[in-house]
Amino acid sequence: MMHQHDQEDRVRQILSDLTAVPVAEIKIGDRLREDLGLDSVGSMELLSMLAEEFDIDVEMEEAAAVADVAGLMALARRHLE
Amino acid sequence: MNALVLGAGGFLGLNLVDEMRAEGLDPLCARRTRTNVIPLRSRRARMVHVDLDEPDSLVAAMAGVDVVFHAAGHYPRHSQDGFGAMEVGLRQLENVLDAAAAADVRRLVYVSSTATVAASPRGLSDESDTFAGAPGLGVYHDLKWYMERRATRERRFEVRVACPGACVGPWDLRVGTSALVVAAAHNLDVPHPDGIVAVVDAADAARGILRLGTLADAPARVLLVGGNHRLHALRTALAERYGGPPPSPPIGAAEAIALADAEERRALREGGRGRLSREIVDLIVHGVPIDASLSARTLGLAYAPLADTLDRFDAWARRMRIIPPLENVA
Numbered sequence: 315m316m317h318q319h320d321q322e323d324r325v326r327q328i329l330s331d332l333t334a335v336p337v338a339e340i341k342i343g344d345r346l347r348e349d350l351g352l353d354s355v356g357s358m359e360l361l362s363m364l365a366e367e368f369d370i371d372v373e374m375e376e377a378a379a380v381a382d383v384a385g386l387m388a389l390a391r392r393h394l395e
Numbered sequence: 396m397n398a399l400v401l402g403a404g405g406f407l408g409l410n411l412v413d414e415m416r417a418e419g420l421d422p423l424c425a426r427r428t429r430t431n432v433i434p435l436r437s438r439r440a441r442m443v444h445v446d447l448d449e450p451d452s453l454v455a456a457m458a459g460v461d462v463v464f465h466a467a468g469h470y471p472r473h474s475q476d477g478f479g480a481m482e483v484g485l486r487q488l489e490n491v492l493d494a495a496a497a498a499d500v501r502r503l504v505y506v507s508s509t510a511t512v513a514a515s516p517r518g519l520s521d522e523s524d525t526f527a528g529a530p531g532l533g534v535y536h537d538l539k540w541y542m543e544r545r546a547t548r549e550r551r552f553e554v555r556v557a558c559p560g561a562c563v564g565p566w567d568l569r570v571g572t573s574a575l576v577v578a579a580a581h582n583l584d585v586p587h588p589d590g591i592v593a594v595v596d597a598a599d600a601a602r603g604i605l606r607l608g609t610l611a612d613a614p615a616r617v618l619l620v621g622g623n624h625r626l627h628a629l630r631t632a633l634a635e636r637y638g639g640p641p642p643s644p645p646i647g648a649a650e651a652i653a654l655a656d657a658e659e660r661r662a663l664r665e666g667g668r669g670r671l672s673r674e675i676v677d678l679i680v681h682g683v684p685i686d687a688s689l690s691a692r693t694l695g696l697a698y699a700p701l702a703d704t705l706d707r708f709d710a711w712a713r714r715m716r717i718i719p720p721l722e723n724v725a
Contacts, residue, residue, distance in 0.1 A: 353667070355569055362431040371436050378715045
């Protein structure tokens with residue numbers, strides 16, 4: 315089972331790949347749209363990449379509710395527990 | 396029937412996958428590397444990686460497939476590069492057709508557009524009203540005309556063509572044709588020209604496309620439209636539905652085209668999305684009222700009334716937070 319800090323590192327890496335924001339600059343409180351520049355399509359792409367990376371099945375309603383990095387981490391934790 | 400859906404993760408594709416599964420079919424769903432696969436994963440859909448620019452991936456995905464549903468025809472993000480759009484659209488279509496021939500596919504259903512429907516001297520246009528040459532009404536119209544012409548000239552296997560109107564319904568995650576509804580729900584008054592908009596419920600369009608692929612006898616080309624509406628009247632009705640102020644009067648066609656071009660060029664420079672896109676303006680300004688009785692009769696379709704379509708879209712869009720959830724509405 316993947317440890318929590320490994321999960322968070324992977325989430326940050328995926329975010330960085332998609333936004334070109336360096337991993338070290340991505341903070342837990344960052345908002346996907348306002349701080350990381352992801353529009354709604356980019357946010358969905360991010361969540362899709364996350365679902366594939368961790369092989370988790372997320373419902374669109376749940377994905378649509380994620381607005382920040384903390385929400386992303388929480389979603390990954392919920393599905394991997 | 397072994398079926399492959401190209402564009403399965405898109406708006407119409409997801410509606411098509413749902414229709415197919417409701418009919419007991421389990422289609423193979425083509426997805427690109429960067430497709431949002433969350434809706435397909437939650438459906439436990441069988442997926443295969445396909446890139447329309449990689450012929451080998453197409454041939455591999457079509458192995459053992461009887462019918463290909465091609466709902467991934469190039470839709471340019473803007474209308475500022477006609478040559479580029481044409482080059483991409485026709486090249487990708489050629490790849491799809493060549494792969495289908497190589498894989499011995501029996502039938503391909505190509506999803507085109509009502510942009511290929513010409514005005515009729517009779518009033519309502521039907522399948523007989525076609526342009527003799529490229530319409531010259533904008534990049535989108537010309538692209539869809541050239542692509543449809545190429546598809547209908549295919550002789551290595553059977554091709555049937557579906558021309559859906561402006562689809563409205565669940566799974567428009569990128570907010571394409573549903574943008575009018577979403578704008579009204581957010582009380583946004585984006586300048587628009589007036590004209591005819593032929594609307595179809597996305598589920599009806601998907602059902603028509605599916606039956607075009609499965610029925611032994613069906614027309615080679617059908618129009619899929621549930622109703623014809625004047626845009627300004629439709630925007631006024633939507634504003635009333637969502638309790639917003641009435642929309643501003645329509646702007647003229649030339650002004651709308653200039654505004655859309657400027658917005659697209661700005662979006663290209665600065666990123667993001669323009670308030671108005673050129674292909675939407677062209678579709679409105681040159682929109683024709685359509686008689687879709689051939690598809691209703693031959694494919695057994697009963698088109699949903701617009702109010703039902705809007706209710707379905709509304710319920711879904713609130714769940715997806717595309718429009719404000721009801722608890723946030725004053």
